[in-house]
Amino acid sequence: MESPRVLSSSTLDTLPTDILLIILGSLDTARSVAHLAATCKGLHQLISAGGWRIFVKSCFNSLTLPTSGSDDDWADLARVLTAQSRDWDRRAFVFHSLSPPETRRPNARRSHGAQSIPGNIIVDAHLQERGRFDEEFVVWGSGEDVVARIRRKDRMTVTSETWHLCKGSETGFIAGKDDTTSISIIKSPPFEENKDLGVVVGRANGDLRLLSISESSFGRTLMHFRPSPGFSLHQHEIRAVDVDGDSGIVTASTRESVWLYPVQTHDQPQSENVVESPYIDPIATVSLKDSQNSPSFEFIRSMKMFDKETIAVALNRSFDPIRVVNITQTGLEISALPPIPDEHPYIGSSPRTVRALLPVDVRSVAGGGGNVLLSSWDDGTIRLQDLRTPSPVDRIYQDNFEVATPINALISHGLERFVAGSAYSHMLKVFDFRWARGYYHTDSLPCSSNSPYPTPRPPTLVDEPKYRDNQPACNHVLGRLCRWHTLSRHDFYRPNCNIYLPFRNYASSPIYSLAKPSDVSPTIYAGLSGLLVEFTLKSGVQSASTPSTNPLYVRQRGKVAILETGDGSAISDVSKCQRVPEIRRQSFSNNEHSSTTVRKQHRLDEALQDRREWQEFEPLVA
Incomplete structure (x- = not known):
C-alpha cells in the first residue's frame, strides 16, 4: 500500500x-x-x-x-x-508668531492717526497639489488689508515663499469702518491640480467680493456681490462667509439675514483695463428676524454650509440659538433644531449664545453620514449633534479646567481630534473626539508590565484606571495586549490639553479664527488681534532652500505652556474639579543625559519632560 x-x-x-x-x-x-x-x-x-x-x-x-x-x-x-x-499625542508642538514689523500693541498710544488697537486677524488656508509640489495658500484679513503667503513645498523643504498685499486704503477702504470680518478661499477638491483659486472677502461695511489670489493678479476684484438698488433687504456688516465649491455657491450672513450668491467661472484672464467687475445679485436671501414663529435673537454670530442644500446658523442670545436654513428650488426655508435641555443648573435659564459652528464629516464611521454639527456654547460646552436624529445632542465636550470659558473658533483633524480657540484669552484647546482610532503610535513601542508614565494629573477628581493583568508582553495569537499597550490606549492616559501661547503683548486677545490647509498638513493657523500664529507639529517643521521673497510679516518662535485637562467629558457638578493641575513649559535644551528608550516611552515630548523624571522613569523601562 x-x-x-x-x-x-x-x-x-x-x-x-x-x-x-x-x-x-x-x-x-x-x-x-x-x-x-x-x-x-x-x-x-x-x-x-x-x-x-x-x-x-x-x-x-x-x-x-x-x-x-x-x-x-x-x-x-x-x-x-x-x-x-x-506628535499630537506627545504634544510635540512648535509655535511661531507672524506680525507686521510696526504693529502697534494693544492699549498703545495713538500716533499719526493710526488705530490704537490692531485689527482682528481672520484667516483661511488651503493646500493644493501642482505636480510633485504642494502649494500652501494662507490668506488673512488684517484690518482693511488682505495679506497672503504662498509656499511651494517639496516634501520637507520649502522651495519658494512669496508674499502679497492688497492694501485697503488704495481701493478706498477705511480702517475700522471697512475692516475685514470674514474670509473664505474657494477651495478646489483636495489635491486637485492646475486650478486657480480665489478668496471671498466680507467687510464690516457690507462689502462682499471675490478677489484673485493668483501670482499675477493678486487682489483684483473678480466679482462684487451686492444686491441691486431697491432690493428688499440691505446688506450691512458681513458677519460670516462660507463657500461650497462643488455647487458654486457663496453664502454670507449679516446681522439678521442669510444671502446666497453664485460663483461664476473666474479662471479666464481679464483685460488689464478692467477696473471693476459687474455687481452680482443674490440668488436668494432670507431675514431670520422676519421669519414666522422665530424666537428673538440679537444678531447672527456664525454660519457654515454643510452642503449645497443645508446651512447652519449660530445666534447670539436666543432660546433656539442654532437654526438650519434649507436651500430649496423656491428659496430658503428656516427650521430650528430640537431644544436642548439645560444640563448645567449653575448657568441659569437665560437666552443662550452659540459662537462657532463646524460641520463634521462622519462618513468613515460605520453607519455615519448626513449632517453632523459641532457647536460651541456660551456655557463652555462644545456639542456634537447629528441633524438627522431627533435627539437634542449626541455628545458634549468640555474643558475640565476652564469649565465655563466659551470658544470662539473650531477646526477639526478628521475624526481624531479638534482644536478650539478661547473667546477670552490667547489659548488653544486640543480635544480628542474619543472615537475609535485606526492608529496608535504607542503600538510600535516595546512591551512592558508597567503603566504609562508620567501619570496624568487631571483637574477633575478621576481615579486612575484599574488593570489587573500585568503581563509583560503582548500575545497576538490570543489577542491579549500587555499592560503598557492596553493602558496607552485608555482615555485617562491620552488627556486633552490647553496651550498657553507665549506672546505676552497679546495676552488679552482671544482667538478670533482658526484655519488649516488640509488634513495631512502639519500646521494650523490662529488669528488674534494683530497677530497670526503658526501651530506646527514638530515632525512637520520644514527647512527653506531659498529665502522668502519680500516677507511682509516678521516670524518669531515662542515657547508655550501646556496643561493637561482630562478626557473632555461634560461636567455637571463643578465642585468635582480640583483647580491645581500641573503646567509644563517647553524647554528645548539638550536631553543627552536621558536614554533613547526613556525619551520615547515618556508620554510627552522631550521639550516637556522634566529632568527629575528621568531618574524615576529609567527603572520602569529597564
Whole structure:
C-alpha cells in the first residue's frame, strides 16, 4: 500500500494576493508593514506596489486623503501621518508668531492717526497639489488689508515663499469702518491640480467680493456681490462667509439675514483695463428676524454650509440659538433644531449664545453620514449633534479646567481630534473626539508590565484606571495586549490639553479664527488681534532652500505652556474639579543625559519632560 503523500504547508508568500491584501489591511503599525516587506522579494514588491496605500487608508480613514499618487507618495504619506499622530499625542508642538514689523500693541498710544488697537486677524488656508509640489495658500484679513503667503513645498523643504498685499486704503477702504470680518478661499477638491483659486472677502461695511489670489493678479476684484438698488433687504456688516465649491455657491450672513450668491467661472484672464467687475445679485436671501414663529435673537454670530442644500446658523442670545436654513428650488426655508435641555443648573435659564459652528464629516464611521454639527456654547460646552436624529445632542465636550470659558473658533483633524480657540484669552484647546482610532503610535513601542508614565494629573477628581493583568508582553495569537499597550490606549492616559501661547503683548486677545490647509498638513493657523500664529507639529517643521521673497510679516518662535485637562467629558457638578493641575513649559535644551528608550516611552515630548523624571522613569523601562 502506498504511503500517504505529506502535504507541504503553505508559506506566506504563496498565499493568494487578495488574502495578502486583507492581511495588510489588518496591520496597525508602519513597522509591521516594513518588516513584512523585508521578509522576501515577492512581499516587498506587493507592499511597494500597494501596501502603503492600504495601510494609510486603513489606519487614517477619517482624514481627507489624496485620491491618487505614486507608490513612493503613499510610502512618504505613511511616514508623515504616523509621525504627526505621535506628535499630537506627545504634544510635540512648535509655535511661531507672524506680525507686521510696526504693529502697534494693544492699549498703545495713538500716533499719526493710526488705530490704537490692531485689527482682528481672520484667516483661511488651503493646500493644493501642482505636480510633485504642494502649494500652501494662507490668506488673512488684517484690518482693511488682505495679506497672503504662498509656499511651494517639496516634501520637507520649502522651495519658494512669496508674499502679497492688497492694501485697503488704495481701493478706498477705511480702517475700522471697512475692516475685514470674514474670509473664505474657494477651495478646489483636495489635491486637485492646475486650478486657480480665489478668496471671498466680507467687510464690516457690507462689502462682499471675490478677489484673485493668483501670482499675477493678486487682489483684483473678480466679482462684487451686492444686491441691486431697491432690493428688499440691505446688506450691512458681513458677519460670516462660507463657500461650497462643488455647487458654486457663496453664502454670507449679516446681522439678521442669510444671502446666497453664485460663483461664476473666474479662471479666464481679464483685460488689464478692467477696473471693476459687474455687481452680482443674490440668488436668494432670507431675514431670520422676519421669519414666522422665530424666537428673538440679537444678531447672527456664525454660519457654515454643510452642503449645497443645508446651512447652519449660530445666534447670539436666543432660546433656539442654532437654526438650519434649507436651500430649496423656491428659496430658503428656516427650521430650528430640537431644544436642548439645560444640563448645567449653575448657568441659569437665560437666552443662550452659540459662537462657532463646524460641520463634521462622519462618513468613515460605520453607519455615519448626513449632517453632523459641532457647536460651541456660551456655557463652555462644545456639542456634537447629528441633524438627522431627533435627539437634542449626541455628545458634549468640555474643558475640565476652564469649565465655563466659551470658544470662539473650531477646526477639526478628521475624526481624531479638534482644536478650539478661547473667546477670552490667547489659548488653544486640543480635544480628542474619543472615537475609535485606526492608529496608535504607542503600538510600535516595546512591551512592558508597567503603566504609562508620567501619570496624568487631571483637574477633575478621576481615579486612575484599574488593570489587573500585568503581563509583560503582548500575545497576538490570543489577542491579549500587555499592560503598557492596553493602558496607552485608555482615555485617562491620552488627556486633552490647553496651550498657553507665549506672546505676552497679546495676552488679552482671544482667538478670533482658526484655519488649516488640509488634513495631512502639519500646521494650523490662529488669528488674534494683530497677530497670526503658526501651530506646527514638530515632525512637520520644514527647512527653506531659498529665502522668502519680500516677507511682509516678521516670524518669531515662542515657547508655550501646556496643561493637561482630562478626557473632555461634560461636567455637571463643578465642585468635582480640583483647580491645581500641573503646567509644563517647553524647554528645548539638550536631553543627552536621558536614554533613547526613556525619551520615547515618556508620554510627552522631550521639550516637556522634566529632568527629575528621568531618574524615576529609567527603572520602569529597564
